[in-house]
Amino acid sequence: MSTRERLRILIADDHYLVREGTRRLLDDTGRITVLGTVGTAEELLTAVDYEHPDAVIADIRMPPGHHLEGITAAHTIRTKYPGIGVVVLSQHASEHYAFALFQHGTDGLAYLLKERVGDLDELVRALHEVAAGGSVIDPRIVEVLMHSHTRTVTSPLAQLTPREVDVLRLMAQGRNNRTIADTLALAESTIEKHVNSTFAKLGLTELAGLHHRVTAVLAYLRHDAPPVDSRGSAP
Numbered sequence: 001m002s003t004r005e006r007l008r009i010l011i012a013d014d015h016y017l018v019r020e021g022t023r024r025l026l027d028d029t030g031r032i033t034v035l036g037t038v039g040t041a042e043e044l045l046t047a048v049d050y051e052h053p054d055a056v057i058a059d060i061r062m063p064p065g066h067h068l069e070g071i072t073a074a075h076t077i078r079t080k081y082p083g084i085g086v087v088v089l090s091q092h093a094s095e096h097y098a099f100a101l102f103q104h105g106t107d108g109l110a111y112l113l114k115e116r117v118g119d120l121d122e123l124v125r126a127l128h129e130v131a132a133g134g135s136v137i138d139p140r141i142v143e144v145l146m147h148s149h150t151r152t153v154t155s156p157l158a159q160l161t162p163r164e165v166d167v168l169r170l171m172a173q174g175r176n177n178r179t180i181a182d183t184l185a186l187a188e189s190t191i192e193k194h195v196n197s198t199f200a201k202l203g204l205t206e207l208a209g210l211h212h213r214v215t216a217v218l219a220y221l222r223h224d225a226p227p228v229d230s231r232g233s234a235p
Contacts, residue, residue: 006033007127010051012044012058012070013037013089022057022117031124041069048077048084055085055131059114060097071101078108085130087123089114093140106135113138135174142172159201167194171213 009032013019019037026032035051038044040063048056056077058070074086087110090097101111110126116138117123126136160168163184170180177195181188 006031007124007131008033008035008051008054009127010035010044010047010053010056011037012039012041012047012056012062012073014039014059014062014066018059018114018117025117025120026124029120029124032127039063041073044073045076048081052081053084055087055127057087057089057127060088060090068097068100071097074101074109075104078104082108084108085127085133086110087112087126087130087136089117093138093144095141095144098137098141102135108133108135110136111138111141112136113140129174137173139169139173142169156202160198164194164198164201167191168198171195171198 009026011019011022011026011034013022016039019039023034023037026034035053036047038047041058044056044058056074058073060068060070062069062073070088074088077084077086085108088097088101089112091114093113098111101109108130110130112123112126116126129136157165157168166184167180170183175183177188177191181191184191
């Protein structure tokens with residue numbers, strides 16, 4: 001793969017060893033060119049203006065406040081440069097962070113746990129997905145989102161069969177019907193039936209675009225989630 005074909009990215013994390021270690025790992029894949037690393041959200045925005053990368057990796061909590069600086073920077077970047085994707089990393093699988101990140105839509109955004117840095121294929125896939133305008137959500141975060149809503153008896157999620165829950169979980173991870181079928185070892189036509197049944201029970205309209213399906217699922221899960229304050233926590 002030539003340098004021109006590599007995805008061009010920036011990395012923002014206030015821990016020097018983390019950002020430089022991530023740089024080394026991604027550079028060694030031969031699929032990513034790291035244009036630079038920074039330690040604050042302000043430095044990230046300046047670097048984006050100068051470098052115009054294809055995508056960005058940003059920690060959620062960065063100086064000066066260690067609150068939601070990464071998420072705020074992600075929204076700023078997506079507004080100013082819609083062609084630049086942002087992968088936000090967190091140490092915690094928090095539904096509040098997820099809803100804060102995706103409150104204006106999911107296009108070009110990903111929320112992954114920091115442990116995914118060790119899974120280079122998954123991290124590179126997420127970077128390419130957001131650079132193309134798609135979205136990715138870490139499977140463990142999806143688990144948290146699903147659990148917090150399925151435990152509510154009055155939630156329509158409680159009406160789903162175990163298999164429909166499996167399908168919804170994989171949809172929220174940004175997987176298409178064929179990939180879901182392969183994962184669950186079922187026919188693609190069977191998955192299509194589960195998808196239609198799931199959307200019907202949740203009162204959602206099936207949408208063709210993959211990231212639009214993720215948006216629909218998150219919109220539903222967000223409906224009765226607690227609001228997020230400026231410190232990134234529920235009141």
